[in-house]
Amino acid sequence: MGVFKISNPCPVQLNPDQPISEIIDLLIANKLCFAPVIKDQVLLGILSLATALKWTRSNEPLKNQGKVKDAMQTKIGPYQGGLDGKEGFPEGNCAFSREDSQGNSDGLITFKEAFTNLTQKMTTQNEFNQAILESAPVGIIALNALGEIIFMNKEAYRLLSVDSNIIGKPMKLVFPVSGLTNIIETGLTEFGQKLVVNGRTIISNRSPIILNDNICGAVAIFQDITELENISSQLASVKQLNLELDAIIESSFDGVMITNQEGVGIRINQALARLTGLDATNFEGKLIDDLFVKGIFEYESITIKALREGRTITNVQKVSTTGKEVLVTGNPIFDIEGKVHRVVTNVRDISELQNLKEKLKES
Structure with missing residues (x-):
């Protein structure tokens, strides 16, 4: 598996046919707890000092005839325990097979080395987890x-x-x-x-x-x-101001219309709907100049003229749908760059005033 690298390669390699009695002295002389058993460059197993001593005690009459192959441990699986430790260390193993990327064994790793490496990896992971929490x-x-x-x-x-x-x-x-x-x-x-x-x-x-x-x-x-609460409070204040502004616009007896910088209607009040006989759908989202094109307004839109010239325009307009004569004032509103951003148009019914003037002239 190639999970760990042997930091200190084993200096002693055993042959399966070597006498166990020689191996005990060899391991003690090299201060080793085990050594790999290899034949024809193939790992056959391992023999630990403890196992060799136990075998000689259990087989006293045959201790001088015993071979490495008689006592060696042949089941050596690769260590597969990751950071989660789900695989763990195989019970009884003092060493594990180290494999290359193709799964071929190319050495051994001791239990101590495997445990040390796993501890280091877990420490690194814990430090990383701590850094996540701190960040x-x-x-x-x-x-x-x-x-x-x-x-x-x-x-x-x-x-x-x-x-x-x-x-x-x-x-x-x-x-x-x-x-x-x-x-x-x-x-x-x-x-x-x-x-x-x-x-x-x-x-x-x-x-x-x-x-x-x-x-x-x-x-x-x-x-x-x-x-966030401060922003929310500010938004609530703005919302309240908008409600108050809506109430002011709707309470006006004169008609009020607001258009954007392209001459498209944004909103009107009920007074304008009454003066023109048209509801909000005829204004909001529509080009105001279309009302002149359709013949609803007898003269060019005062709103569009105020938008085009960038100044307050006042003139008399005739509304064909109601026959009313109205006094229209378009007031441009400028943004911070000095460009027309909105036009507020005020519409006042002067039909009654005109009728009164006519009666005065007749008298």
């Missing part, structure tokens, strides 16, 4: 089953304005209003819990830590939403 843009705090603080990341320290001396202390004493210890008792997950800490608004999600079907603690993930 998270949210606060994380964890308690053990006794309600004591066992972990806090950097953001949690910052948001709660505490230092590492808090580790090991009961949560109820440090933050009595947090409610996190209740999670250990209830085993329930809570979302969107809002707290005010150090003048900042914190929103927290909390859940129990479960291991082997048992609650062994609780964890909370929390975030500072103070700025």
